[in-house]
Amino acid sequence: MVLSVSNIFSASVDEQFRVWLANDLWPQAKAQGISKKTFEAAFAGVKPNLKLPDLVMPGQKPKTPKAQHQAEFGAPGAYFAEKTVGALAAGGRSRSRTHARALLAAEQRFGVPGSIILAIWGRESGFGAAKIPHNAFEVLGTKAFMATRKDMFRKEVLAALAMLERGAISRAAMKSSWAGALGQPQFLPSSFLEHAVDMDGDSRADIWNSVPDTLGSIANYLDHHGWQKGRDWGFEVIVPENVSCALEGPDRGQKIAQWVQMGIRRVNGKPFPAHEARAQGFLLMPAGRNGPAFIVTPNFYVLKDYNMSDLYALFIGHVGDRIAYGDKSFAGRWGALDKLYRSDIAALQKALEGKGYDVGGADGLPGFKTRRSIGDWQAKNGRKATCFPDAALVRTLK
Template sequence: MKTRLSIVIALILLSFSGAAQAQSVDAQYRTWLDQSLWPDAKAAGVSRATFDAAFKGVTPNLKLPDLVLPGQKPATPKNQHQAEFGAPGAYFAEKTIGSVQAGGRARASEHARTLRAVEQRFGVPSGIVLAIWGRESGFGRAKIPYDAIEVLSTKAFLSTRKDLFRKETLAALQVLEKGWAAKSDMKSSWAGALGQPQFLPSSLINHAVDMDGDGRRDIWTSVPDTLGSIANYLAHHGWQTGRDWGFEVTLPRSIACSLEGPDRGKSFADWAKLGAKRVSGSAFPAKEMSKEGFLLLPAGTNGPAFIVTPNFYVLKDYNTSDLYALFVGNAADRITAGGSAFKGKWGSVDKLYRSDVAAMQRGLEKQGYDVGGADGLPGYKTRRSIGEWQAKNGMTPTCFPSADLVKAVH
């Protein structure tokens, strides 16, 4: 009986403690709004009426990920959201990419006139635009449930990337001030991305367009504005009209995986001379032969290989994941040309936490390798550094992190 009573008392005290902490955070948040955020919003052209209306009834959403409450220290989360930390093949599940392909082909016909206008104006192929639309919001069908002001301001106040989300909160307030959206319409993902293209507010301001001519940049309900805005984003980030995004290839053993990266490019003609061949059996397009291409091995030697163009890295500007950009490229090919899944097989990878990869990266840095920073993300600089380290130590290069490598590199 005493044990039960003790547990009940402990739970009550914990409840009171949690409520008191929430009240404390709420009070600090309100002070931060008035004393810190409002002066910057005013300087950015936001009226007091818009500011007050935006934050009426808003409190911090403490259920969001990557928050650091007052008095706590930042910690690397155990659960990773990046696709690269799971089995890469799962990202290309046929159910998912097949749905984007089918939905994209249906909408290519339905919105043919708009898509022609978008491609003519921005130079971005309709397949790419449709693939991004499908991936980001299921062609506008996905539920986007969060209050954008709540999400963005919570992250600006409490997240591990306060400066980024402060900038985006101010941009969201400017959107409201311009009248491009009502507060009730400002719905976002848990990460603060808005509308059907899933733009952060600054991207909405910088890249959204009024494609339907109604005087608003409506990325929530207007299909023409959504399609035009996606294309304009890519055009602003350097999309090269008339070029493909890339090609799946087979590689001879003589092409080392450590040659990967956008800073180690060669002409397509040179890659062909080295023995890179398209898996389709066709030659590289004649228009590409004199232009630069880049080796991409997103799973090292344990997955498909690609020679990509600069347009692949434009897709990565939309979402920094290699797998995302490959998904969009493959889905676009399948929408417009009836292509199929990648031929290369995605092998299994070891379950690693971001902290494990970061520790390995620090070990490589100590030995003089440029891993692109010890951020725990296995980007191309990390992958090729692994390959170089493996070759130097008499191993067969795989160019991808593993549990054994984490132990070996220190």
């Protein structure tokens, strides 16, 4: 039998993976109380899945991927397609009636509005309807062995082993997304161990089959991350041209009343609630001057802890509002943006870093530090500050 080069390479990776399991991961798992029986059952028949994104082959160096696999880090306008937003809002309103008792129990216990819980449940798993097809130990093992974020996934595969050891779930039922997330709330294993709760009274936290447990676990996660009861997540606003878009970010907050003094106002013309005006708020412009703008509260950044993306947190807040108050799109419109690859944005970030700007790392993702660095550079160089990457800017700075 003649093996192709690809088959030889795959066999080599498989062999290295088995050595890594035996000599590297198993000693640490054993030290954390995992039995040999649990460890062997978890990885029986498991091989690295080389089709997963963000992998670094043994002996190679990581590279910024050209494409972006997660929608949360893609084009802002596309992420808020009305077909998607409207369907989730309608589904949330329907389930707010069906699961009213479970939502009330979660809200009373953890202080998180039911509409926000529903928005996360809908986004993460289609209210429990989404198929979650992957072998969790194949995904987590592969990523702990050869992903760009090996250390993070090493923690998660060890947490998954702890779940098996404690009997939280059977090996056969241990299914995940391609990113290793579990169950209806799409928790990583460490989040399950820290935040999953029993809300239906059967003495086990079941985020795969129990709606009350799922809703309560989502609320518990947000509570543990600092959700401030009684505060909103944020408000859509109009930002005058004389207010710099580079003022964005969670480290540049001030009282909402001070933003108002600068000329920022709500799009609906109403004043901010008095308790909000006295509290701290932050400017958010996820597409710079090419899209809607917001004053957000600390609760926005709690939502962002669920999935480290401004667009994700904004999506959850917006869908939650539409579940609670009825359908109403953003007043601002998402403008057309140049199509750029992650590698293009990473090159732009590296150029700005070379000029002394803090872009939050050259990862190819236009987060708030990158956006405001762009705005600062544009203003200092006599250009209109847009606070968002475009093709001309990439060509100029690359």
